[in-house]
Amino acid sequence: MTGFSATGYDSVQSEPADTFRPSHQTAFYADCSIRCSWPVCPQRQLPGSRVMASELNYGTSASVRIDVPVTAVLADFPTPRGEPLDDPVAAVAAALLDPLDFPPMTRSTVPGDQIVLAVDRAVPQAAAVVAGVVHALLDGNAEASDIVIISTDLDPTRLTSLLAEEIRSQISVITHDPRAADALGYLATSQEGKQIRFHRVLLEADVVLPIGTLRLDEGLSYFGINAGLFPMFSDAETIERFRSPGTTSSDVHQRRRSEEAEEAVWLLGSLFTLQVAPGPRDSILHVLAGDARSVAKRGRELCKAAWKHQSPSRAELVVASIEGGPEHQTWDNFSRALFSASRAVRDGGAIVLCTELGCPPGPALQKLTADGTDDQLMQALRRDRSEDAVAAALLVTERRRVHVYLLSHLASEIVEDLGLGYVASTDDVERLSRQFESCILLGNAQHAVLATADE
Structure with missing residues (x-):
């Protein structure tokens, strides 16, 4: 950073x-x-x-x-x-079946669980990534009606565009509005004394799967793999604090915000993540899933090899x-x-x-x-x-x-x-x-x- x-x-x-x-x-x-x-x-x-x-x-x-x-x-x-993936849908499904330091996603859910996919708007080929996740979940214990997708995308329906109509029609798709106070809920107070808030659908979910984009730690305004969940799906005041020029003016400030994001996601109980390493244009080089810290470590190595x-x-x-x-x-x-x-x-x-x-x-x-x-x-x-x-x-x-x-x-x-x-x-x-x-x-x-x- x-x-x-x-x-x-x-x-x-x-x-x-x-x-x-x-x-x-x-x-x-x-x-x-x-x-x-x-x-x-x-x-x-x-x-x-x-x-x-x-x-x-x-x-x-x-x-x-x-x-x-x-x-x-x-x-x-x-x-x-590196070469972009020919079939990102299959790559996503494979990553969920063989995650890093975590049981397969299909064994981490039980019938009736509400599963929320929190999709970072910067994810390349987002529709393909979502399709891979949904197909993997349906091959396990989930029903399409159990799945909720939340995004900050103004047109979140594009995220389900590669799914069959009978599946797409059963999945709930939500656009997060950080200024909609009635859609937000309080989770905890951070070690810095700041209130941690998330969209209520994340607080009420049985399983939360963050889907984000890997970047180099030295890049501008990158707060780690947890930032695709927090502050992205938090309240407007928190989001604005993270995007302040003062936050990115030094390594120390950026590190503090990264630690805050990690703390918030840990308190939410989200330990599993899916991250993609971007390629040229809208392509994907790698897909990683599993324990958040293991994914962050491996993702750092892959991004350095590709982009540094x-x-x-x-x-x-x-x-x-x-x-x-x-x-x-x-x-x-x-x-x-x-x-x-x-x-x-x-x-x-x-x-x-x-x-x-x-x-x-x-x-x-x-x-x-x-x-x-x-x-x-x-x-x-x-x-x-x-x-x-x-x-x-x-x-x-x-x-x-x-x-x-x-x-x-x-x-x-x-x-x-x-x-x-x-x-x-x-x-x-x-x-x-x-x-x-x-x-x-x-x-x-x-x-x-x-x-x-x-x-």
């Missing part, structure tokens, strides 16, 4: 007089036109060298081709290590991408990708994020369009509990250190008002890459972490 920087976002210094502010100016880089809001970097003339052609996927099916001298590419990580990369040093330019459909093109993933790229770029360098992001900025990001210094912005963001507060705080921190460019589906005015450089096309990304003497390519950056040998 890692904060925004070595010293946290509180290390933002007083703003110099020449700090850039959005101005909608147009900067010309050789033969490409990229709108930005900072002083233009001088064009670099790279010495003659053999050209390396690399392709970086982003969005649903788009890609950007980058041709740069071989000597300029410090690292090229377009995909994770190393480069000999930081680069002047990092081109990073976010793959996947609209459900992956979010400001949460924007902040994760920016965080990963920021750990690979030199001070004064540039980051290009290739996305299909189309959702408008939330209330915290909109604060970045207001007049005022970065110190004033950070002071306001520390008190912000909006869903995009972490993304806003990270962007304020990083845009002072490096230039950040965004290829997306957002209008140029929106991008520039955030203090980002607007990139209109993949051609501009390719041309921009020629202006730097060193480059790192990082695909699916929302999942990846890059370490450098010189740090």
Whole structure:
């Protein structure tokens, strides 16, 4: 678990007089036109060298081709290590039949048990994962009418789309609303003296099966495998406390929240979990089920093997991408990708994020369009509990250190008002890459972490 920087976002210094502010100016880089809001970097003339052609996927099916001298590419990580699963439904069923340090799921239930599947909205191929779980339960002692699915998804019915109609019609599907007080119940008081609340369906269940997404511990805003249950299905006040920029500003704060999540899930009595390791786009690399601590340990090893990369040093330019459909093109993933790229770029360098992001900025990001210094912005963001507060705080921190460019589906005015450089096309990304003497390519950056040998 890692904060925004070595010293946290509180290390933002007083703003110099020449700090850039959005101005909608147009900067010309050789033969490409990229709108930005900072002083233009001088064009670099790279010495003659053999050209390396690399392709970086982003969005649903788009890609950007980058041709740069071989000597300029410090690292090229377009995909994770490992092959995506061909049949995630079968993989889920197999994991439940042979879990880690726990009896098979079919032996952990008795007829008549109410079984609640708590599905993290970030789970890739969620419908396939749910189908695998349901089929495994039906092969045991459960009836379809015993199964309840709870999610924060605004359209939770998509989670049952791969099930037969006669099964789907008997399963209850619930959308969790953290502000619906009548749907919440008190469980206990934590060691820190905070009230622990869950959706009542979880408190009343005989068996709770959390279904979540594994990430690297060093990733931004990752509170461990228990966070897909708590605070996700808790009350609004708790959720907002976890997503405060202050929570992710240091390892200590993140560790405390991870411990709080683990305590809450333990008090709930949920010891069994199912977690998936994400692959490129919407694919799955691994499925793990069993004792929560055993799954966390094995999941950490698998994610490190797949998603932790190393480069000999930081680069002047990092081109990073976010793959996947609209459900992956979010400001949460924007902040994760920016965080990963920021750990690979030199001070004064540039980051290009290739996305299909189309959702408008939330209330915290909109604060970045207001007049005022970065110190004033950070002071306001520390008190912000909006869903995009972490993304806003990270962007304020990083845009002072490096230039950040965004290829997306957002209008140029929106991008520039955030203090980002607007990139209109993949051609501009390719041309921009020629202006730097060193480059790192990082695909699916929302999942990846890059370490450098010189740090």
